[in-house]
Amino acid sequence: MTETLCRGRAARPFYSRVVAGSSALVGHWLLLGQADPDRLAMILADTARLAKLGDPDGTPDGATLTAWSGDATPPRWAARTALFLLVQMPARPTPRDADEACAWAYCWLRNREFPSLEAARDALPAHLHTPLYAVLEDAWHDHHGQRLI
Numbered sequence: 108m109t110e111t112l113c114r115g116r117a118a119r120p121f122y123s124r125v126v127a128g129s130s131a132l133v134g135h136w137l138l139l140g141q142a143d144p145d146r147l148a149m150i151l152a153d154t155a156r157l158a159k160l161g162d163p164d165g166t167p168d169g170a171t172l173t174a175w176s177g178d179a180t181p182p183r184w185a186a187r188t189a190l191f192l193l194v195q196m197p198a199r200p201t202p203r204d205a206d207e208a209c210a211w212a213y214c215w216l217r218n219r220e221f222p223s224l225e226a227a228r229d230a231l232p233a234h235l236h237t238p239l240y241a242v243l244e245d246a247w248h249d250h251h252g253q254r255l256i
Contacts, residue, residue, distance in 0.1 A: 128210030129186040134176030136189035144169025155188040190214040199234040212246035
């Protein structure tokens, strides 16, 4: 099933799935981070700045982070940074559903420069090879295509 997370039977366009999965990605950080939501929001914003994954206007509070993990769409920097932090966790988390997998793949390609799809796949941590292998191709095409939004 992981190989068809964003492909095949999915009726929605890839980017729509990324937007839907971004909240789940931020929620995954909120779930696994070992601090209260205010502290996790601060860590997310500070990491975004330090790792050059985005430039938050300010530091969100825990309520904002919680909203981003629910119905509110998080800013791109928050999803990119959540992935950056999740990938480094010793628990080796993986996406929990199809839309979240699309968001993980999308952010993976935007967090680093890769010369090819194969290089992006090869750079994945071992625990993410299976869940992201196929969806990374959709993310690659989205990243290098001309999407009008």
